Amino acid sequence: MVERYYDAHLYLVNWGTHRIMLRLPKAVLGLKQAERYCVGDQVSAWTSGGHLVLDFTSEAEEEYWEDDVERSLSAIIGIRAELAAGDLRPLYLAWLSAYGTWERDEDAFDYDEEDILEPPVPPGLGSLSAPQRALADFLRLDHDLLAAAAEASLPAQPVQHDKKALAAWIGTLPAKRKDALLLRVMEEDGAKVRWELLREFGGETTGQEVETERTVAELLDAATARRHVREQQEAARRAEEQAHQEQERRQARELRLNRLAKDLDAAWDVLETSIGTKTPREYDLAVELLRDLHALALRDKHVGAFTQRLTHLRERHQGKPSLIKRLNDAGLTAE
Template identity: 50%
Template sequence: MSEYQYYEFVALDQALTAKQQGELRAVSTRGRISSSSFVNDYQWGDLKTDPAKWMERYFDAHLYLANWGTRRIMLRLPKATLAPETAARFCVGESAGSWTTRTHVVLDLRSEDEDGDEERWDEESRLSAIIPARAELAAGDQRLLYLAWLLCVQNRELADDEPEPPVPAGLSRLSGSLQALADFLRLDADLLGVAAAASRPLPEKEPSAAVLRRWVKRLPEADKDEVLLRVLRGDGGLLRSELLRRFHGATEEDPAAGTRRAAGDLLAAAEKRWAVRQQQIREREAAERRRREETAAAAREQRLDALARHLVQAWNQVDELIATKRPKDYDAAATLLLDLQALAVREGEIFEFAEQMARLRERHARKPSLIDRFDRVRLN
């Protein structure tokens, strides 16, 4: 299997300057570079820089995959929208880590599969599907962080007695971007289902325009001026998320609320859930097999009933099919004879069938391909 690697970086909050694009070009002569992105794939060689350094200097989102099984997502958020200590609380293993720069927090999520990655997809659609989860996190939705922690649990990177962090609402109904992230990182559906059992539903309704208008009117004038200045400066990439976070008064879930489960408990419950689901699948498959068998048996009985009404004609048809000496007609004759045999068994006339079959074999003993067909399906 030939090697394949794919790199994609996206700048969301600030466009890349011409100077910055030149710095990227100095690293890669083949990369597709614009004011908002860098994309390249390699079937030999590799990117001659550390992606983490590029995330610190240029970009807000990064996706990497290799066909030997490695997948990686990095997201960068301003510290004003994600506190470093919050990220560190959830990103606690090799599969999910975080670090800070002077102004930002960078999340680094990885998935490995030793069997390699044979799945084919449109790579350039993957990161765009995941990126909205960054804005959701900036708005105070901590489900992305919890998925990161759950990834560490799945990969056995935590002690069994490690308590889970606060469980955010809405785990049982992920947004499209969060589901895309979970799929990309190969997050186990049973583990996620077990974790979601302790998650409250998200509010069904978004705030109305009237509610938002009243809230905006109450904002201090200085805050409104700052918002407008940020928009004019082109610094409004996450502004909507920040304002929504402020509107909702986003805070961390109360760690004391509810029962905090341990990593080992979640894994055990996920294994049990998987076993139950497999049993349900086996039962459904068995029921479907029975249904198909019953349908086939009923259809065969109808066919045998019709055959019983035209028995002489059926034996004549066997002779006509054999007389053509064509292989496909030999097959058709054998199929018809099998039905005649089944009818004889049903009617208690198997000895009569055997006598007719013996005479048929005797008449056509010099047709080895026909006799071979009889032998293969046990027509005696």
């Protein structure tokens, strides 16, 4: 159906298959160029008539259905125009995501594929477009693997299509070719004509592809190293945040205890009022206040007085099982 009728097709299965197919004119993206990024069944390309068909697939066992993933085509479809304009980042992302499967499934490839060299690295991997980010997510491309690969990618420089320069370039085109192009536009082939001319004029991005000596194994190892460093940094940040929050909690509690210490009798009166409402919420507030009074007794060394008042409180309200249970669960047993 894609070969004959459709320019894009997205396929999903709830056990974890993500697949997207794209059709482009052969004139804007050749088979040999695309084949450099092919990986088995995960990334394939072939020609049909005057078109090139690309097929990207990601397999993973899903524990739950991802919300809105069926709407991914509208977010991804922009890569078709990018590819047609000469931006090969989508092909590289598909290649990288295919070998990234190895991190989830150790049987995904034969071990001799560890020594396969990566294809040319296109510029701009460190600053993906929105459709490219959507494609990377759809194909489950690991962020650390992408970051490791992007280290070899040169910055992409957007081309500013100066109208004067564009007009001058168009003026150099032979009249016969202009007539042929205009005829194609009239025959509803306008998008293809635009892509061809954009590529010939200079494309939408400039930048040099990089030929590296990195192997698949080296890329995966680099991703693992980056992940380890990132996780360590995140753990350190979480520990610092938790320590800061704990310090704030201790300071807040110290302020509460200081306020309670100014009038203990008033605090115990508040307790009695809360308990007298006989509502679960007020019982919970009473238990929290008792915890603070206990902490204050420990701090100021008047545990005996606290224990005595707690014992009397429990005796007066022993007919309230819900309250007594809360006190017992909180360790406020007066023993």
